[in-house]
Amino acid sequence: MAAAMSVNIGVLSLHGDVIEHVNSIKTATKKLQANKLLADNVTVIVKEIRKPEEVSNELDGLILPGGESTVLTNHLTKNGFLDKIKSWTVNKNKFTFGTCAGLIMLSNTVSGGGKDSVAAIGGLDITCVRNAFGRQINSFEGKLELTDDNLAQKDPGIVGVFIRAPGIKSINSEAVAILCKFPEGVSSCGTGDTLSSAVGVRQDNVMACSFHPELTPDTRWHEYFVKEVVQRKINAV
Numbered sequence: 001m002a003a004a005m006s007v008n009i010g011v012l013s014l015h016g017d018v019i020e021h022v023n024s025i026k027t028a029t030k031k032l033q034a035n036k037l038l039a040d041n042v043t044v045i046v047k048e049i050r051k052p053e054e055v056s057n058e059l060d061g062l063i064l065p066g067g068e069s070t071v072l073t074n075h076l077t078k079n080g081f082l083d084k085i086k087s088w089t090v091n092k093n094k095f096t097f098g099t100c101a102g103l104i105m106l107s108n109t110v111s112g113g114g115k116d117s118v119a120a121i122g123g124l125d126i127t128c129v130r131n132a133f134g135r136q137i138n139s140f141e142g143k144l145e146l147t148d149d150n151l152a153q154k155d156p157g158i159v160g161v162f163i164r165a166p167g168i169k170s171i172n173s174e175a176v177a178i179l180c181k182f183p184e185g186v187s188s189c190g191t192g193d194t195l196s197s198a199v200g201v202r203q204d205n206v207m208a209c210s211f212h213p214e215l216t217p218d219t220r221w222h223e224y225f226v227k228e229v230v231q232r233k234i235n236a237v
């Protein structure tokens with residue numbers, strides 16, 4: 001039997017839906033262990049991250065929650081927080097997951113809707129469009145298709161909660177894998193941009209989706225995330 005280990009997962013806790021991610025990680029870990037997809041002697045510790053020094057080598061996984069990317073940017077540009085996260089995310093032994101505003105911050109290019117006001121962490125070679133589906137009142141739940149077998153766990157159907165969500169306008173590198181999309185496709189959006197149907201992507205150790213999986217009881221995204229964090233830590237040892 002493999003040696004006992006613990007992994008530290010951080011949820012950026014400056015603003016946005018933090019507690020929902022913390023709870024989703026805890027539930028996902030329990031499910032993985034109940035289904036023998038994660039060894040019982042792996043302990044997953046979830047931490048709320050509020051200070052730059054907490055983004056250290058002790059951390060194995062990081063979630064950037066939804067919220068307002070401009071507000072997040074304001075907080076992060078103080079005290080060198082942004083630079084700390086940027087240099088942490090490029091370490092391939094670590095794994096980062098961004099939802100909604102988190103996707104915006106992880107996109108290498110942000111098009112329209114306040115382009116200059118969002119400081120990119122980057123890591124995903126995509127162009128995203130902020131508020132692509134309209135204003136808060138246009139928020140919606142949509143039926144989506146998971147295109148990655150490990151994420152889908154034999155059921156490609158999933159419902160996504162979109163709250164003033166960003167869209168993905170283009171995927172700019174073959175290194176970006178599409179994990180989730182609108183089955184019917186999307187041709188244009190509220191901003192007049194033509195959108196890709198992709199709403200969930202991954203490039204190596206960085207993953208993001210436009211919607212909020214932490215707001216539904218479906219924990220497949222968090223299960224995928226936890227497995228990835230554990231595997232990268234094992235590979236790094």
Ligand code: GLN
Pocket residue numbers: 065066067068069070099100101102104130131163164165166
């Ligand atoms: N519209 C927000 C932004 O531009 C994102 C919304 C969300 O994270 N739910 O940052």
